[in-house]
Amino acid sequence: MTDFARTRALFELPEGIVYLDGNSLGPLPRAARERVAREVSREWGEKLIRGWNEAGWMDLPETVGDKIARLIGAAKGTVVAGDSTSINLHKALTAAVSLAGPRKVVLSDSGNFPTDLYVAQMALRALGGGHELKVVAPEEVAGTIDDTVAVLMLTQVDYKTGRLHDMQALTAKARENGVVSIWDLAHSAGALPVDLAGADADFAVGCGYKYLNGGPGAPAFIYVRPGLGDRIDPVLAGWMGHEAPFAFDLDYRPAGGIQRMRVGTPPILSMASLDAALDAWDGVSMDDVRDRSIELSERFIAEIEARCPELTLASPRDPSARGSQVSVAFREGYAAMQAAIANGLIGDFRAPDIMRFGFTPLYIGMDDVVRAAETIERVMRDKLWDRADYRARAKVT
Ligand SMILES: Cc1ncc(COP(=O)(O)O)c(C=O)c1O
Numbered sequence: 001m002t003d004f005a006r007t008r009a010l011f012e013l014p015e016g017i018v019y020l021d022g023n024s025l026g027p028l029p030r031a032a033r034e035r036v037a038r039e040v041s042r043e044w045g046e047k048l049i050r051g052w053n054e055a056g057w058m059d060l061p062e063t064v065g066d067k068i069a070r071l072i073g074a075a076k077g078t079v080v081a082g083d084s085t086s087i088n089l090h091k092a093l094t095a096a097v098s099l100a101g102p103r104k105v106v107l108s109d110s111g112n113f114p115t116d117l118y119v120a121q122m123a124l125r126a127l128g129g130g131h132e133l134k135v136v137a138p139e140e141v142a143g144t145i146d147d148t149v150a151v152l153m154l155t156q157v158d159y160k161t162g163r164l165h166d167m168q169a170l171t172a173k174a175r176e177n178g179v180v181s182i183w184d185l186a187h188s189a190g191a192l193p194v195d196l197a198g199a200d201a202d203f204a205v206g207c208g209y210k211y212l213n214g215g216p217g218a219p220a221f222i223y224v225r226p227g228l229g230d231r232i233d234p235v236l237a238g239w240m241g242h243e244a245p246f247a248f249d250l251d252y253r254p255a256g257g258i259q260r261m262r263v264g265t266p267p268i269l270s271m272a273s274l275d276a277a278l279d280a281w282d283g284v285s286m287d288d289v290r291d292r293s294i295e296l297s298e299r300f301i302a303e304i305e306a307r308c309p310e311l312t313l314a315s316p317r318d319p320s321a322r323g324s325q326v327s328v329a330f331r332e333g334y335a336a337m338q339a340a341i342a343n344g345l346i347g348d349f350r351a352p353d354i355m356r357f358g359f360t361p362l363y364i365g366m367d368d369v370v371r372a373a374e375t376i377e378r379v380m381r382d383k384l385w386d387r388a389d390y391r392a393r394a395k396v397t
């Protein structure tokens with residue numbers, strides 16, 4: 001049984017704040033603070049360039065990738081950390097298209113995060129092969145997968161509503177139809193059990209700064225199915241993905257397997273932060289995380305519905321159809337969220353009217369859920385959302 005009191009103590013959580021935004025930016029793990037400080041003063045400060053060999057810097061993308069692999073049902077040596085999710089998606093999509101043969105359709109859905117669609121729109125145009133991005137409603141994806149589709153490119157958990165795709169079933173249907181699959185796990189990795197190997201997915205990407213708590217702008221990750229890595233000709237090639245980076249050959253020869261998905265020099269300080277943050281998952285069972293996340297989110301929904309009739313649930317009611325977030329719709333959601341934040345509850349807002357709350361059992365407990373509901377009730381009852389200063393606050397996130 002996972003000891004969530006122990007994991008909570010691993011994080012620095014500011015006094016007086018209930019933090020339900022770890023689905024966007026995880027809080028600071030104490031170990032990350034210490035690790036980055038040590039990496040700066042001891043490894044960088046004293047070892048200087050020797051750090052690349054002596055401090056494990058060169059292998060850190062694979063070391064970190066292996067730690068992430070355990071959380072997403074992937075074998076060791078199939079995940080590498082680095083770059084951003086958008087860039088990793090570009091690598092995965094361009095590779096997937098080249099593996100898919102003459103088919104021209106890349107299938108995605110309108111619940112996808114915009115960056116995924118932007119990457120696809122421009123990468124497909126740049127490839128110049130006449131590929132078409134087909135975007136359907138989330139519930140139409142299964143029925144649209146057929147043998148005309150080249151690539152299925154989906155985000156498993158909808159960033160706005162928390163709606164969860166059935167990865168197992170959709171990947172199986174893709175496989176039956178000869179479709180290459182790519183999953184964006186930005187809102188899945190560390191949020192719920194994922195079984196990439198069991199689903200037989202081809203590619204996956206995801207973020208290091210959300211549920212994995214690596215810090216702002218932490219490196220992302222990319223997964224390639226075992227055996228597939230050696231068949232990829234990376235479009236985004238660089239020396240760190242070369243078979244022998246320090247041979248300084250003038251010709252590109254890809255490294256074996258997942259290593260060829262590396263491009264340039266890894267951001268070691270961010271990577272070290274993510275590496276340390278991932279140790280919080282030692283002794284944590286993803287099944288326990290899922291059970292606890294459902295308990296927390298079910299209680300949150302019950303409290304909100306009992307206290308705030310103005311709010312409409314925008315997430316699936318069935319917890320098995322949701323990720324680890326709950327969204328509610330409210331026409332003045334932006335100002336309401338600003339009022340909640342000013343009163344110690346941090347969630348976020350997604351246009352046009354979604355108030356979004358993430359549940360992260362590693363450091364959020366039932367008391368936090370009740371306090372959050374009390375704060376939202378006060379915002380609604382006292383119409384704090386109608387105050388001019390909350391309405392006027394600058395929209396950044
Ligand atoms: C589903 C999804 N994919 C990708 C991203 C963007 O990733 P990045 O900014 O690291 O490229 C986000 C959030 O920003 C996201 O929610």
Ligand SMILES: Nc1c(O)cccc1C(=O)C[C@H](N)C(=O)O
Pocket residue numbers: 023024025113159186396397
């Ligand atoms: N990556 C972010 C950023 O740099 C600033 C603010 C928010 C983000 C996010 O991650 C947004 C997030 N993907 C979302 O689900 O909306």
